Amino acid sequence: xxxxxxxxxxxxxxxxxxxxxxxxxxxxxxxxxxxxxxxxxxxxxxxxxxxxxxxxxxxxxxxxxxxxxxxxxxxxxxxxxxxxxxxxxxxxxxxxxxxxxxxxxxxxxxxxxxxxxxxxxxxxxxxxxxxxxxxxxxxxxxxxxxxxxxxxxxxxxxxxxxxxxxxxxxxxxxxxxxxxxxxxxxxxxxxxxxxxxxxxxxxxxxxxxxxxxxxxxxxxxxxxxxxxxxxxxxxxxxxxxxxxxxxxxxxxxxxx
Amino acid sequence: xxxxxxxxxxxxxxxxxxxxxxxxxxxxxxxxxxxxxxxxxxxxxxxxxxxxxxxxxxxxxxxxxxxxxxxxxxxxxxxxxxxxxxxxxxxxxxxxxxxxxxxxxxxxxxxxxxxxxxxxxxxxxxxxxxxxxxxxxxxxxxxxxxxxxxxxxxxxxxxxxxxxxxxxxxxxxxxxxxxxxxxxxxxxxxxxxxxxxxxxxxxxxxxxxxxxxxxxxxxxxxxxxxxxxxxxxxxxxxxxxxxxxxxxxxxxxxxx
DNA sequence: TCGAAAGTGTGACGAAAATCATACACCTGA
DNA sequence: TCAGGTGTATGATTTTCGTCACACTTTCGA
Numbered sequence: 001x002x003x004x005x006x007x008x009x010x011x012x013x014x015x016x017x018x019x020x021x022x023x024x025x026x027x028x029x030x031x032x033x034x035x036x037x038x039x040x041x042x043x044x045x046x047x048x049x050x051x052x053x054x055x056x057x058x059x060x061x062x063x064x065x066x067x068x069x070x071x072x073x074x075x076x077x078x079x080x081x082x083x084x085x086x087x088x089x090x091x092x093x094x095x096x097x098x099x100x101x102x103x104x105x106x107x108x109x110x111x112x113x114x115x116x117x118x119x120x121x122x123x124x125x126x127x128x129x130x131x132x133x134x135x136x137x138x139x140x141x142x143x144x145x146x147x148x149x150x151x152x153x154x155x156x157x158x159x160x161x162x163x164x165x166x167x168x169x170x171x172x173x174x175x176x177x178x179x180x181x182x183x184x185x186x187x188x189x190x191x192x193x194x195x196x197x198x199x200x201x202x203x204x205x206x207x208x209x210x211x212x213x214x215x216x217x218x219x220x221x222x223x224x225x226x227x228x229x230x231x232x233x234x235x236x237x238x239x240x241x242x243x244x245x246x247x248x249x250x251x252x253x254x255x256x
Numbered sequence: 257x258x259x260x261x262x263x264x265x266x267x268x269x270x271x272x273x274x275x276x277x278x279x280x281x282x283x284x285x286x287x288x289x290x291x292x293x294x295x296x297x298x299x300x301x302x303x304x305x306x307x308x309x310x311x312x313x314x315x316x317x318x319x320x321x322x323x324x325x326x327x328x329x330x331x332x333x334x335x336x337x338x339x340x341x342x343x344x345x346x347x348x349x350x351x352x353x354x355x356x357x358x359x360x361x362x363x364x365x366x367x368x369x370x371x372x373x374x375x376x377x378x379x380x381x382x383x384x385x386x387x388x389x390x391x392x393x394x395x396x397x398x399x400x401x402x403x404x405x406x407x408x409x410x411x412x413x414x415x416x417x418x419x420x421x422x423x424x425x426x427x428x429x430x431x432x433x434x435x436x437x438x439x440x441x442x443x444x445x446x447x448x449x450x451x452x453x454x455x456x457x458x459x460x461x462x463x464x465x466x467x468x469x470x471x472x473x474x475x476x477x478x479x480x481x482x483x484x485x486x487x488x489x490x491x492x493x494x495x496x497x498x499x500x501x502x503x504x505x506x507x508x509x510x511x512x
Numbered sequence: 513t514c515g516a517a518a519g520t521g522t523g524a525c526g527a528a529a530a531t532c533a534t535a536c537a538c539c540t541g542a
Numbered sequence: 543t544c545a546g547g548t549g550t551a552t553g554a555t556t557t558t559c560g561t562c563a564c565a566c567t568t569t570c571g572a
Contacts, residue, residue, distance in 0.1 A: 079411070081419045082500050089411065110408055133400070134393045141390055144400050151407030155335075155345070155366060158414045162461045163337045166529070196549065205418040210529060212551065229538090229549095244338050422559070452519060463560060468521065485519095485568080 032095050033146040033252070038139045041132060042069065042097075046122030051115040060112045064100035065126040073119030074193075078202065079111045088202040089154070091116070091256035093180060097146065099124075153253050161204060164243050169204035170214050171242035174224075174233065179255045182233075188225065189233040203256070288351050289402040289508070294395045298325065298353075301385060302378030307371040316368045320356035321382040329375030330449075334458065335367045344458040345410070347372070347512035349436060353402065355380075409509050417460060420499050425460035426470050427498035430480075430489065435511045438489075444481065445489040459512070 034042065046069060051057055057068060060080060068075075070092050077090040077098060089111060092098050100110065133140040160172040181193035195203075197211045204211070215231070218224045223238035224231055233239060240247075290298065302325060307313055313324060316336060324331075326348050333346040333354060345367060348354050356366065389396040416428040437449035451459075453467045460467070471487070474480045479494035480487055489495060496503075 079415050085419070087415060087418055110411060130397075134397055137390045137393060137396065140393065140396045140400065144389070144396065144403060147400060147403045147407060151403060151410060152366060154407055154410045154414060158410060158417070159335050159343065161414070162343060162417060163341070198549080207530060208549090209531080209552085212549095213529095216551075453521095454519080464520085465522085465561080466559060469559095472521070 033149055034097070034142050035138070038142050041136065041139055042124060043122070045124050045128040045132070047125075049121050049123055051119045051121060053115055053118050055115050057113040057115060057119075057121065058100075060110065067097060067099035067124040067126075067129065068113070069122035069124065070094050070096045070098070071120040071122055073121075074116040075113055075119060075121075076116050077111050077113045086202045087205045088199075089157070149252055153255075156249060156253050160243060166204060166206050166210055167214055168243040169206070170200060170211060171239045172245065173200060173203050173256075174231070174239055175243070175245055176254050176256050178233075179251055181256070185232075187227075187232065187234075189236065190227060191230050191232075194230045289405055290353070290398050291394070294398050297388060297392065297395055298380060299378070301380045301388070303381075305377050305379055307375045307377060309371055309374050311371050313369040313371060313375075313377065314356075316366065323353060323355035323380040323382075323385065324369070325378035325380065326350050326352045326354070327376040327378055329377075330372040331369055331375060331377075332372050333367050333369045341461075342458050343461045344455075345413070405508055409511075412505060412509050416499060422460060422462050422466055423470055424499040425462070426456060426467060427495045428501065429456060429459050429512075430487070430495055431499070431501055432510055432512050434489075435507055437512070441488075443483075443488065443490075445492065446483060447486050447488075450486045 032039075048071065051073070057075060058064065058066075072094050075090075075092040075096075075098065076088050077092065078086045078088040080086050090098065098113070133143060161169045164171075177191060177193065177195075178189065181191055183190050183192055197215070198208045201208050201211045215224065218238070219226070221235075221238065223233075223235040225234055226232065239245075288295075304327065307329070313331060314320065314322075328350050331346075331348040331352075331354065332344050333348065334342045334344040336342050346354065354369070389399060417425045420427075433447060433449065433451075434445065437447055439446050439448055453464045453471070457464050457467045471480065474494070475482070477491075477494065479489075479491040481490055482488065495501075
């Protein structure tokens, strides 16, 4: 169950593209890789579309010829196994750009994107973008950094999921959620997003039951607690030790 | 134990940069993302260096300000866990470009590169490359595709390692090895590279023993065999079914 | 060419994690 | 207000996989 109400606290409204971009640039969670100027260029190419909660933005196997800029809402991007199991790679939020990077090479999508909440998305088509990239060198340079950052994100996530077992994978996910989806209070760090055990399981390639047992055990150790059904971090150090986190990842990597 | 002799069959000699590039471009295993012209530009920036077998080309944590073009030899790139376990991400061969993509953002390396055989490497320094990328738009466009391809490689590998257990991970690795390191004979597909059980284990984030047991069991089923200590694929379909391979990955993704 | 080093093959064991099963607490909408 | 859907909690069982131990084989360099 995703908590609609909390998600919407951050909603900037439908025509707030500029505001979103600026907030992201100046704010604490600066995950935006683009300069104001480049964003302006991108904005001029966007076609605004809304997606209903639960609808698919693109499918694995689609021919990809677009990029997507999240104006409002949340999007998850995942790969599916033949038996229906999913591995969630990303949760995107307002201000994020996503899409099949290889759209530039006209390949098919390697994953699926679904609107987790109602979303407003700015579509950027390859045929509009490509000429810009070939002429506007500062834009193309920023694009290169962006693509590189996305690749690094995947690599670091891979390490997190493979090195320290399922416990490590879950711990690193909780830490990633801190950036963009948390608020510090007196009694601990509260999450402003509410993911179910199943959602967490998909993020680490595991099962609902395993996630539940791990969380339960951490709760018994006093490292986490629940408040209105959502997780509160009581002992950050405890969680960090599980996945050997050394606080070395930049914020645009250490995120969902 | 890497089989030096077999590896050297493909050796193009020290000053064969051009030849390497062309062969890669025109050959079956076209993994090179760059046009002849861009390669020429890159070549003009390269400083040729040799690395002894077993020496490190760069370390995790190094400040990265270079890219590397393999002129001859083989290079492996891996991440280390705190306890010394390694996860090998890539094996590169002649004609491949590699390096910390985020060198463009001046970050530290996220992994280590080691020369598996004696290597001749062309070094490209960031300060030479960056001005070219900012002015030469076709080069920067090709770079963008290259970086995107590297990211997709990581994503697909992540899926392979997480979805179908260690059996699936090993099977997909054997399939990847087919591209670039195999030769079809009457009695099956022979590998021209000889990786030890430990090497395979590092490629899938597992242990020597587990790899050995899996190979042994596949051998008992008649799916693989050994010839002069190196694996021969007898039943390709059997292997493909283990990791649900549907032959949909492009060749520059489905490789080591 | 001989011995050390590196690699292979296997059994025994246990920990980690998936799977199967069941109970129960909730919303929420008819 | 009650039924059905969704999510949580937990036990029992099985499978997968890593660890340890040891014998055997191959390779390679002094």
